[in-house]
Amino acid sequence: MPSETTYVHLDTITNAVLMSKGFTMSEYKDAVNKPIKNILLLSAPKGVGEYDSHTGFRMIRGIAKIQEYFEQSQNTNVVPSKWIDFESVELMRQLTPVEISELLYIAHTYTHLHSPFYYKLQNNYIHLTLPEGITKVYYRKLDQFYSLLSVSITNNLEKKINDKRNVFLFKKNKKIMRLPMSEVKKLLPLLKEGVVFSFKKLKMDQEVYEIPIYLAEDRLKFVNRDFPEKDLLGNLCFDEKKQKWFFKEERGL
Incomplete structure (x- = not known):
């Protein structure tokens, strides 16, 4: 099952990342060469x-x-x-x-x-699972994290899309283009504040899938709850027709 929410809080001083779930082994193998x-x-x-x-x-x-x-x-x-x-x-x-x-x-x-x-x-790593179920990982090279996050977000969106297709259309699973690391890096100012990617509130508008990104900061207890629209920072979008990812800002930090 795809994750309904993904919490990410990046500390670029220590290269430590807090996430609401760890990466799966398949995601790790897809993202890291060594x-x-x-x-x-x-x-x-x-x-x-x-x-x-x-x-x-x-x-x-x-x-x-x-x-x-x-x-x-x-x-x-x-x-x-x-x-x-x-x-x-x-x-x-x-x-x-x-x-x-x-x-x-x-x-x-x-x-x-x-x-x-x-x-x-x-x-290259120190991996820690905190009592709250949050995962904290130190990365020697942050590009390793950016690559893993791109695979994780792509997989979650792909699973969401295919779950809907299989229920209503009984079609074969489709693959989507992987989120480029360059687009992940553009989200750096948001990741440093602490955000939630909400696949639960995934929308589609004219062949463009929109993943809402909410400001969460350190509100770990609220990660799996619905965030108010005032906390919406923007949407990470995938244009299926153009096979292109982009970020659509709603408000600044």
């Missing part, structure tokens, strides 16, 4: 992965095993999803006690003490 090789689980029950005596964390090594872990986390919601990726086991085992304690701090408080990107780990 797969994750290894991860340290910052919070995990016994039996998941293998124990690393140097850090005291459990770890998962190998692309296939990591994909299996991600899919299990998303499908069952049982396995805690707090992890940091790393390139080399040898370098990871050179982490100092202070650096290991910083990782424990991040897992406990959901924020960093110093830089969230470690030379010895060469990590």
